[in-house]
Amino acid sequence: MNTHHSGIGMTSQRTRVRMIERLRAQGINDEVVLAAMNAVPRHVFVEETLANRAYDDVALPINFGQTISNPFVVARMSELLRAGSNLGRVLEIGTGCGYQTAVLAQLAQEVYSIERIGPLLTRTRTRLREFRFSNVRLKHADGLLGLSEVAPFDGIIMTAATTHVPLSLLEQLAVGGRMVFPKGSQEQYLCVIERNSQGYAETILDEARFVPMLSGIVGN
Ligand code: SAH
Secondary structure, three states, X not given: OOOOOHHHHHHHHHHHHHHHHHHHHOOXXXXXXXXXXXXXXXXXXXXXXXHHHOOOOOXXXXXXXXXXXXXXXXXXXXXXXXXXXXXXXXXXXXXXXXHHHHHHHHHEEEEEEEEOEHHHHHHHHHHHHOOOOOOEEEEEOOHHHOOOOOOXXXXXXXXOEEOOOOHHHHOOEEEEEEEEEEEEOOOEEEEEEEEEOOEEEEEEEEEEOOOEOOOOOEOX
């Protein structure tokens, strides 16, 4: 796997192990998620000047006013999405720097990820190409519209906050599928919506802090 910023390559392997131990101590107990996060070098997803903080439990800026979610949040959302079983097709809304995408690539058979900021996605595309994932597709679009041409999804994960999920997106969830996202605007909570044969069931969990989901696209 890619270990860019080679100067800190060795250090990062050790720091990554420490990050995994910390996540375990913070209550993440899905070993599949922990193994996936151990496999992805998080420092290649942040600017070189911030690489030494990549494994700290903090959100960091990734340009275009966006942030890479902190490791705990990535682990928690991945754990909620998996809910103990392997995932088939997954949709991620808000590719950002692609770290969560790379983690999902280890957890799901197919990952579709949508980002609305064109120039941000272009960089992320270059970065992810080096990983040679054969199961990841990126798309520049408004994620709130979903991806009806490849639906249904076993999992949908949003990495930006919204107060309301459009019905058209909920309908792209497979029966038995799960959506995980930060719900709210000023005050936010992680929310899980499960689709069953009867309809949808919503569960509100941990307090969260994400950038807002915006509609429309930027760049071309
Ligand atoms: N998981 C990403 C999180 C980035 S922040 C990471 O760790 O890097 C959230 C991202 O969602 C931003 O890149 C933002 O541009 C994107 N976003 C916000 N609204 C969106 C929308 N409607 N469609 C697609 N992406 C969106």
